[in-house]
Amino acid sequence: METPLIAFEEVSKLYHMGDSIVVAADKISMEIYRGEFVAIVGQSGSGKSTCMNIIGCLDVPTSGRYLLDGQDVGKMNKNQLAEIRNKMLGFIFQQYNLLPKLTLLENVMVPLMYAGVPLRERKQRAMDALESVGLASKYKHRPNQLSGGQQQRVSIARALVGMPSVILADEPTGALDSKTGREVLNILQGLNQQGNTVVLITHDNSIAATAKRIIRLEDGRVIYDGPSDDPKAFVRGGMAAGETGGAPA
Amino acid sequence: MNVMESFKMAVSNIRTSKMRSFLTMLGIIIGVAAVIVIVGLGNGMEIYMTEQFESMGTNTLSVSIYGRGTGRTVSDEDMYDIVERNSDALELLSPTVTMQSPAKIGTETITSTSITGVSEDYFTIKDYDVAMGRGLQYVDMLKRSRVCVVGTYLNQEYFGGNALGQTVKIGGTPFTVVGVLNEIGDSTEYSSDNAIFVPYTTAARLSNMGTISSYTVTVTDVNNSTWSKGVLEKELFDIFEDENAYTVISMAEILDLMTQMLDVMITVLAAIAAISLVVGGIGIMNIMLVSVSERTREIGVRKALGAKERYIMSQFVIEAATTSAIGGAVGIAFGQGLSSLATVIIVNALDTDLTVTPSAGSIALAVGISVAIGILFGYLPAKKAARLNPIDALRHD
Structure with a gap:
């Protein structure tokens, strides 16, 4: 059987908030395979951000195991985590998070720089990535000269350039109007069709519907995991819906 | 990266x-x-x-003799003896007798010039070269000759460059110019070029100076000047048995x-x-x-x-x-x-x-x-x- 690319085995994450302990993720188990397009959906406080941080190797589980391509991330030190993020993950953020002082080309080159790719190859690959999002002609511009949608496309190029195993998009349309948001989602769909594994984190059902599979979280637990064309995917479970509070988003 | x-x-x-x-x-x-x-x-x-x-010579020691008020004293001959006895430490000696009398060239009196009685070795000690004529000689000391060597300033300003054979009057006594030095400073009135050197014996006689109290001595090795200084001091102490009767200053030490x-x-x-x-x-x-x-x-x-x-x-x-x-x-x-x-x-x-x-x-x-x-x-x-x-x-x- 094929090894899942992302495997959560009863992953829990606890936070200390003052005297109380908050359970942000409560024994979440899930598997995501290569080539999937998965949306992790949930309200604020559902644990989706915790999930995304763990998938993105920005955080490690308190208990349980997270295997990324078979490697146990929980056992890695900071340097190994940095390397995994660099090699296996491509981040797309809600706020784009481009570096304002760098040109678009330089921005896209950053992950390759940390990967130790030689300068010439780095430039070439970054140009190709910009080309693929249709912004190659603006490579010398700085992020503040672009519209939000364009900036997000640059950040997609940056996520792609290192040829990561997983593209992790955290509310990628959150700061965009619906039209440009739709464009960005189309790009993500396109990337998935080319064979990339895309994990989309969102609170918005209509955006989640772009994905083929939906994992719905509530109170740190998975309440639905299945295809996005099942109407049950968009039903909020339990009585605590929308009123969980406490746990960080 | x-x-x-x-x-x-x-x-x-x-x-x-x-x-x-x-x-x-x-x-x-x-x-x-x-x-x-x-x-x-x-x-x-x-x-x-x-x-x-x-320029003052780091290889030189300046000796001042004050005496003790008793009869015990050091003459220039004694100093020459000391230097000769300690030839491993000391080399050349020149008494220095500063004359206060004004110099007169023709009808002009020059008060700014320094008049010093020195030995025949003084120019060697100071590394001065004679440009014209001759320097002072031992025989000048013996005969208390009334000859002098002048600096370039005097030569140019008062003799129009032809000082040799001319006369300078010091305290009324005429001296014949036998030599002119090379430029030492910058040939101005306030440089070392405004100077007259006469035989120290003559200077001492004219100043009515019984014993000479000031000497310049060179050391054999500039790196050992402290040792040479010690040798000279010991000799002087043996004579005076009083450290306050003399001082020996080493230029190298001061430097x-x-x-x-x-x-x-x-x-x-x-x-x-x-x-x-x-x-x-x-x-x-x-x-x-x-x-x-x-x-x-x-x-x-x-x-x-x-x-x-x-x-x-x-x-x-x-x-x-x-x-x-x-x-x-x-x-x-x-x-x-x-x-x-x-x-x-x-x-x-x-x-x-x-x-x-x-x-x-x-x-x-x-x-x-x-x-x-x-x-x-x-x-x-x-x-x-x-x-x-x-x-x-x-x-x-």
């Missing part, structure tokens, strides 16, 4: 906030310039002093002493100037801390994209070091400029040829210190940046 790229990144960061970078560097610039100028000034003074002393004092002074002043380097360093640390908190989000993004802690660390350390190194370089240029300016001012205001001479060592030290300060004071902010939690950093506004 190597040092070169961190450096490029640092330069572009410095360039995007020019005013802030300049103000941050200012402390280092002032500190480095101050160190360079002060050390340069010290160097210049040392060189100037050494030159002055060397050493003054150089030492100057070195201490310069070190203290440079240390004070270096305090501003530390203040400058703290300025860099301060601005780096500000920069780290301003760039928290950037640090988060870089970490998410795979930057290891040591990359973030080196980025900030190199930025701090680059800032202070640029400050150091500007400081050197500024310091050099100030040194040249100070030289011009000193030469014009004090009429000396003191040159403010920044040493290569002090420049190297200043650069080294400024880079070290950058690294030292950049380390803490860099550590803070490297340790940031990427999740918190990404959430930071």
Whole structure:
């Protein structure tokens, strides 16, 4: 059987908030395979951000195991985590998070720089990535000269350039109007069709519907995991819906 | 990701906030310039002093005899005996008899000129060369000849360059000019070129001086002048049995002493100037801390994209070091400029040829210190940046 690319085995994450302990993720188990397009959906406080941080190797589980391509991330030190993020993950953020002082080309080159790719190859690959999002002609511009949608496309190029195993998009349309948001989602769909594994984190059902599979979280637990064309995917479970509070988003 | 790229990144960061970078560097610039100028000034003074002393002869001892008020005394013959007995330590001797009487050339009285009675070895001791005629000779001492050797100033100003055979009257006694010296100073009235040298025996006779109280002695080895001085002092002590009856001054010793004092002074002043380097360093640390908190989000993004802690660390350390190194370089240029300016001012205001001479060592030290300060004071902010939690950093506004 094929090894899942992302495997959560009863992953829990606890936070200390003052005297109380908050359970942000409560024994979440899930598997995501290569080539999937998965949306992790949930309200604020559902644990989706915790999930995304763990998938993105920005955080490690308190208990349980997270295997990324078979490697146990929980056992890695900071340097190994940095390397995994660099090699296996491509981040797309809600706020784009481009570096304002760098040109678009330089921005896209950053992950390759940390990967130790030689300068010439780095430039070439970054140009190709910009080309693929249709912004190659603006490579010398700085992020503040672009519209939000364009900036997000640059950040997609940056996520792609290192040829990561997983593209992790955290509310990628959150700061965009619906039209440009739709464009960005189309790009993500396109990337998935080319064979990339895309994990989309969102609170918005209509955006989640772009994905083929939906994992719905509530109170740190998975309440639905299945295809996005099942109407049950968009039903909020339990009585605590929308009123969980406490746990960080 | 190597040092070169961190450096490029640092330069572009410095360039995007020019005013802030300049103000941050200012402390280092002032500190480095101050160190360079002060050390340069010290160097210049040392060189100037050494030159002055060397022109007096660092291989010479100056002997003054005061006597004890008793009958015990030292004559010029005794001194010659002492030098002869200690030829391993002492070489040449010349009594020096300063005459107070005014000189008269033709009808003009010259009060500014110095008239000194010396031996035939005096010009050798002082390293003066005779340009025209002859120097003083032993026979002049024996015969108490009324001859003299004059400096170039007198030759040019009073004899129109033809002093040989002319007459100078000293205290009413006519002296025949037998020689003219080469230029010693700059041939002006207030230089060593306004001088008349006569045989010391003649001078002593005319001054009614019973015993000669002042001598110049050369040592055999300039590096052993302290030992030679000791030998001479012992001889004199054996005669007078009183340390207060004489003094022996070694020019080399005085020079050493003054150089030492100057070195201490310069070190203290440079240390004070270096305090501003530390203040400058703290300025860099301060601005780096500000920069780290301003760039928290950037640090988060870089970490998410795979930057290891040591990359973030080196980025900030190199930025701090680059800032202070640029400050150091500007400081050197500024310091050099100030040194040249100070030289011009000193030469014009004090009429000396003191040159403010920044040493290569002090420049190297200043650069080294400024880079070290950058690294030292950049380390803490860099550590803070490297340790940031990427999740918190990404959430930071």
